Amino acid sequence: MSNSHLFLTAGFPKAPLxxxxxxxxxxLQRVVIKFCKSxxxxxxxxxxxESNLIDFSRANPGVAVYVKPRRHRGPSITAEFCNGETGYxxxxxxxxxxxxxxxxxxxxxxxxxxxxxxxLWHTESPSIQGVWSPHTFRDPALNLxxxxxxxxAGPIIHQPSATELLIEMFxxxxxxxxxxxxxxxxx
Amino acid sequence: MxxxxxxxxxxxxxxxxxxxxHFHRWLAPTLKTLNNRRKKxxxxxxxxxxxxAEWNYDAELYAFGQRLQEDFDKDALKQALLDQSFIQxxxxxxxxxxxxxxxxxxxxxxxxxxxxxxxxxxxxxxxxSTLPKLPKKYIRNIKAHLVNDEMLAxxxxxxxxxxxxxxxxxxxxxxxxxxxxxxxxxxxxLSSGEDRACALVRDLVVSQxxxxxxxxxxxxxxxxxxxxxxxxxxxxxxxEPRLISVIGKNTILASYDVGMxxxxxxxxxxxxxxxxxxxxxxxxxxxxxxxxxGTKRKPLPFKLELLPLAKFAASTASP
Numbered sequence: 001m002s003n004s005h006l007f008l009t010a011g012f013p014k015a016p017l018x019x020x021x022x023x024x025x026x027x028l029q030r031v032v033i034k035f036c037k038s039x040x041x042x043x044x045x046x047x048x049x050e051s052n053l054i055d056f057s058r059a060n061p062g063v064a065v066y067v068k069p070r071r072h073r074g075p076s077i078t079a080e081f082c083n084g085e086t087g088y089x090x091x092x093x094x095x096x097x098x099x100x101x102x103x104x105x106x107x108x109x110x111x112x113x114x115x116x117x118x119x120l121w122h123t124e125s126p127s128i129q130g131v132w133s134p135h136t137f138r139d140p141a142l143n144l145x146x147x148x149x150x151x152x153a154g155p156i157i158h159q160p161s162a163t164e165l166l167i168e169m170f171x172x173x174x175x176x177x178x179x180x181x182x183x184x185x186x187x
Numbered sequence: 188m189x190x191x192x193x194x195x196x197x198x199x200x201x202x203x204x205x206x207x208x209h210f211h212r213w214l215a216p217t218l219k220t221l222n223n224r225r226k227k228x229x230x231x232x233x234x235x236x237x238x239x240a241e242w243n244y245d246a247e248l249y250a251f252g253q254r255l256q257e258d259f260d261k262d263a264l265k266q267a268l269l270d271q272s273f274i275q276x277x278x279x280x281x282x283x284x285x286x287x288x289x290x291x292x293x294x295x296x297x298x299x300x301x302x303x304x305x306x307x308x309x310x311x312x313x314x315x316s317t318l319p320k321l322p323k324k325y326i327r328n329i330k331a332h333l334v335n336d337e338m339l340a341x342x343x344x345x346x347x348x349x350x351x352x353x354x355x356x357x358x359x360x361x362x363x364x365x366x367x368x369x370x371x372x373x374x375x376x377l378s379s380g381e382d383r384a385c386a387l388v389r390d391l392v393v394s395q396x397x398x399x400x401x402x403x404x405x406x407x408x409x410x411x412x413x414x415x416x417x418x419x420x421x422x423x424x425x426x427e428p429r430l431i432s433v434i435g436k437n438t439i440l441a442s443y444d445v446g447m448x449x450x451x452x453x454x455x456x457x458x459x460x461x462x463x464x465x466x467x468x469x470x471x472x473x474x475x476x477x478x479x480x481g482t483k484r485k486p487l488p489f490k491l492e493l494l495p496l497a498k499f500a501a502s503t504a505s506p
Contacts (some may be wrong), residue, residue, distance in 0.1 A: 017342060018397050021390075022390025024256075030250070032241050083344075084344075084349065103355070135442070140431075143431075
């Protein structure tokens with residue numbers, strides 16, 4: 001996290017209105033494209049309006065498109081989302097494709113304000129087997145026990161198992177044998 | 188140096204070099220004056236979107252229908268978004284001018300009543316089909332959570348209906364938003380049939396239950412009595428509480444673990460800071476398990492197709 005992120009609101013990703021659980025509802029509701037009819041900086045926008053705007057409108061019938069020519073002012077795109085938020089982009093000197101790209105970018109947005117995601121996923125039930133409690137895996141025999149218990153006072157002393165005992169005996173035997181054979185070679 | 192001074196004297200900086208590249212010395216004073224005037228006027232009311240130059244109501248209504256992937260009848264949708272206050276305001280304005288008040292248009296108050304009936308009925312049908320074991324009383328609780336002005340206003344606001352509703356006051360009140368949402372549902376029922384309207388209610392209203400814990404809606408006042416009645420009705424033995432374990436007894440962090448048994452089978456388990464509390468929690472747990480509303484229930488099916496609403500209405504009315 002950098003300093004520029006300090007004042008961002010933090011949270012988890014959430015679709016507006018649980019969008020997509022039932023049906024998907026596009027969140028972009030209208031777009032206003034402003035441009036100049038003669039200025040060079042609006043060339044890309046003018047080309048876009050001539051050749052791509054009808055296609056965009058057909059592909060996104062849920063978006064109301066307004067085109068607003070204004071003399072000698074820079075071109076811009078204002079997007080309005082269902083939640084009332086707006087997005088703005090200055091498309092000065094952009095090519096036709098770039099304008100198309102930014103317009104399509106707005107169709108993929110929800111309009112929510114930029115947020116620092118604490119995680120990229122969220123769940124209301126993080127544990128499947130249940131949250132741990134002091135009762136989890138507790139020996140039921142302890143219910144009838146009378147305290148203090150002899151075994152439960154002091155540290156747990158590890159008693160060697162039968163296998164460990166056998167291994168120890170075997171090692172001891174090996175040591176004794178090697179000692180005997182050493183003695184034989186010396187003589 | 189003298190030459191430079193003379194140059195300045197002969198070509199004074201103000202006014203002469205207009206249009207050329209220069210420091211805009213007029214800019215800051217202009218902005219300051221504008222700002223002072225704005226301060227003097229005081230805070231302004233937010234202007235509604237339909238007062239902007241770029242506003243085409245017919246195009247907006249069409250786009251709204253397309254966004255919801257529905258084909259609305261234009262007149263029905265227009266009426267659904269026309270609030271009573273708008274007509275009153277218009278008539279008042281006519282009176283002031285001196286025209287006999289009388290408008291041909293109708294508001295959405297009647298439509299919203301019919302839409303409300305449809306939403307209530309469908310939500311009840313959906314809940315009683317997906318949670319068949321849950322008693323009617325608790326289904327009504329969940330329904331009340333889904334179908335109320337607050338929830339419907341929240342949905343209609345997030346659908347972008349704030350700008351589309353024709354009304355007198357701005358910002359729009361909660362009740363107006365909710366009424367318009369109900370009317371839109373009724374408008375859809377009129378334009379493309381009740382089934383489509385029900386599907387929209389399922390996708391917008393019922394889907395608000397996704398990932399939601401249902402147990403707060405299904406908590407009885409007297410859990411032990413409710414459990415006894417439930418077991419009796421199903422022909423099972425009476426419940427028997429047993430203490431599974433106690434931890435931290437006589438401390439403020441005491442924790443009791445109680446299991447509810449019926450014919451030696453554990454049917455519920457609960458924790459609490461006292462034995463009574465743990466027992467009532469265990470009763471609740473047993474009931475939630477029996478009703479399929481606990482934390483381990485299957486998720487609700489949000490793509491479910493149900494029987495026509497008329498059949499359900501007839502079946503609930505007959506008994």
